[in-house]
Amino acid sequence: MSLIYRATILALSGFLFLFVIIPLLGVVARVGSLNVLEALKRPELLSSITLSLETATVSTTICALTGIPLGYVMSRTAPKLSALLRIVMAIPLTIPPLIDGALLLNVYGAASLFGRAGFVLTQNPVGIVLAQTFVASPFVVLTAASAFERLDPNYEYVSRTLGKGPGQTFLKVTLPLTKTGIAPGIVLAWVRSLGEFGATVMMAYNPKTVSIQLWEDNAIGGMAMMLPGVFLVLIVSCSALGLWFWLSGLQNPRKHWLI
Amino acid sequence: MLTVKGLTKQLGAFHLGPVDFELNDEVLVVLGDNGSGKTTLLNLITGILNPDAGTIIKDHNVINSVPIERRKIGYVFQNTCLFPHMQVRSNITYGLRDPTDKASLQRVDHLVKMLGVADLLNREVFALSGGEQQRVALARTLATQPEVLVMDEPMKNLDFKTRRRLVSELKNLFTLLQLPTIYVTHDPREALVLGDTFLTLHKGRSVPVENLSQLENLLRQEYGLEPNEIHQRIKPPLPLQRKSAEE
Numbered sequence: 001m002s003l004i005y006r007a008t009i010l011a012l013s014g015f016l017f018l019f020v021i022i023p024l025l026g027v028v029a030r031v032g033s034l035n036v037l038e039a040l041k042r043p044e045l046l047s048s049i050t051l052s053l054e055t056a057t058v059s060t061t062i063c064a065l066t067g068i069p070l071g072y073v074m075s076r077t078a079p080k081l082s083a084l085l086r087i088v089m090a091i092p093l094t095i096p097p098l099i100d101g102a103l104l105l106n107v108y109g110a111a112s113l114f115g116r117a118g119f120v121l122t123q124n125p126v127g128i129v130l131a132q133t134f135v136a137s138p139f140v141v142l143t144a145a146s147a148f149e150r151l152d153p154n155y156e157y158v159s160r161t162l163g164k165g166p167g168q169t170f171l172k173v174t175l176p177l178t179k180t181g182i183a184p185g186i187v188l189a190w191v192r193s194l195g196e197f198g199a200t201v202m203m204a205y206n207p208k209t210v211s212i213q214l215w216e217d218n219a220i221g222g223m224a225m226m227l228p229g230v231f232l233v234l235i236v237s238c239s240a241l242g243l244w245f246w247l248s249g250l251q252n253p254r255k256h257w258l259i
Numbered sequence: 260m261l262t263v264k265g266l267t268k269q270l271g272a273f274h275l276g277p278v279d280f281e282l283n284d285e286v287l288v289v290l291g292d293n294g295s296g297k298t299t300l301l302n303l304i305t306g307i308l309n310p311d312a313g314t315i316i317k318d319h320n321v322i323n324s325v326p327i328e329r330r331k332i333g334y335v336f337q338n339t340c341l342f343p344h345m346q347v348r349s350n351i352t353y354g355l356r357d358p359t360d361k362a363s364l365q366r367v368d369h370l371v372k373m374l375g376v377a378d379l380l381n382r383e384v385f386a387l388s389g390g391e392q393q394r395v396a397l398a399r400t401l402a403t404q405p406e407v408l409v410m411d412e413p414m415k416n417l418d419f420k421t422r423r424r425l426v427s428e429l430k431n432l433f434t435l436l437q438l439p440t441i442y443v444t445h446d447p448r449e450a451l452v453l454g455d456t457f458l459t460l461h462k463g464r465s466v467p468v469e470n471l472s473q474l475e476n477l478l479r480q481e482y483g484l485e486p487n488e489i490h491q492r493i494k495p496p497l498p499l500q501r502k503s504a505e506e
């Protein structure tokens with residue numbers, strides 16, 4: 001019985017693991033035949049990667065600067081309001097990215113109030129940042145909220161009784177004690193922004209981010225044209241993933257005493 | 260001086276109060292079982308919770324609406340809550356307005372020697388024993404020169420030997436400090452050693468203890484201690500005998 005149970009678990013989990021890793025290995029197996037260095041000489045691919053790195057960094061900074069305070073409010077507010085905020089902030093994650101883009105286009109597009117007032121918020125890096133911020137913000141907000149919830153509020157009360165105001169307490173006690181819980185959310189937001197396609201294609205087809213460039217490469221030259229760029233993006237994303245695991249390890253209570 | 264008048268608080272189904280007491284430079288021990296409202300009372304006095312009714316008066320000023328950080332009430336928590344991202348020294352100097360001020364640092368130096376934590380200053384807080392953590396927490400609180408001190412069951416998680424030693428050290432410290440102090444415990448023996456005056460809480464209701472015979476009755480009824488056991492545990496110059504002499 002135990003053997004059957006273990007074999008079933010192994011088979012089911014092994015199936016999913018192989019399903020995910022085989023396509024990744026498929027790209028790695030073709031590295032030899034892919035002319036990655038040659039691909040890097042293509043200005044449009046290089047500029048799309050650069051643009052994605054830049055916009056993802058800006059979007060993630062916005063997500064962090066606004067999402068950490070919102071996560072804090074969610075963790076310290078009344079349960080019903082907190083649940084409502086949580087649902088609203090999770091919406092960008094739960095709907096198709098194209099719909100995210102459509103929602104943004106409706107508010108910030110050329111035909112919107114902003115557009116008619118003369119603000120050009122689409123077909124430029126601003127549009128890309130808006131799309132990335134919308135889609136990636138839940139990663140920061142939700143992880144920050146749960147990191148703050150795990151923190152014993154008595155640490156903050158101690159700081160207050162020792163004469164520090166709410167602002168100083170947040171910066172000197174709350175943030176340092178929750179940073180290992182928040183940081184993985186920031187890394188995930190950056191990775192999500194880097195690879196964003198659906199909402200971005202609605203807000204800014206041009207200038208092209210790396211996802212849109214690769215999509216166009218595939219349409220023009222097929223897999224052979226697209227795969228070198230895919231390989232480059234994989235390297236960047238896997239490096240960020242490694243950082244995420246390292247930061248996650250820091251908040252593991254078995255490895256770290258902080259939280 | 261700290262005066263509490265008609266303090267009440269409703270938390271879900273639990274109701275605390277009304278609580279009344281007046282405290283000069285002495286130790287008020289608040290006794291009560293788990294869930295009797297001891298910590299709630301401290302949270303109201305320190306400003307962590309807002310009372311539904313009643314007033315808290317410190318040195319003739321009503322402090323109900325004064326923010327926590329400006330009340331100058333030092334709070335030693337049950338689980339110490341030492342900041343784990345700081346070493347012992349940074350924990351103790353955390354509350355100083357100017358951590359580079361020589362006079363403040365001299366005061367801290369004197370304090371850490373008095374509390375026996377001078378050798379621990381460069382240690383990480385998680386490397387300290389329970390007793391050492393309590394001493395550091397007390398040093399951190401006293402470094403801010405509070406005008407009132409409140410302590411919430413500081414001995415709760417300590418072993419018997421450490422408790423006995425710390426209780427005796429605290430007794431000396433309280434005599435030295437001469438601060439209005441509220442000491443919460445559910446251990447009647449600890450209460451007898453440390454307390455000058457007593458207040459008991461039972462399911463949120465406060466029962467002031469006016470005299471020694473009332474305290475003895477309470478300890479006998481609520482905690483099953485016999486009078487001879489109470490007296491056996493009290494040795495000079497502890498407060499019960501001092502008060503007996505006064506009486």
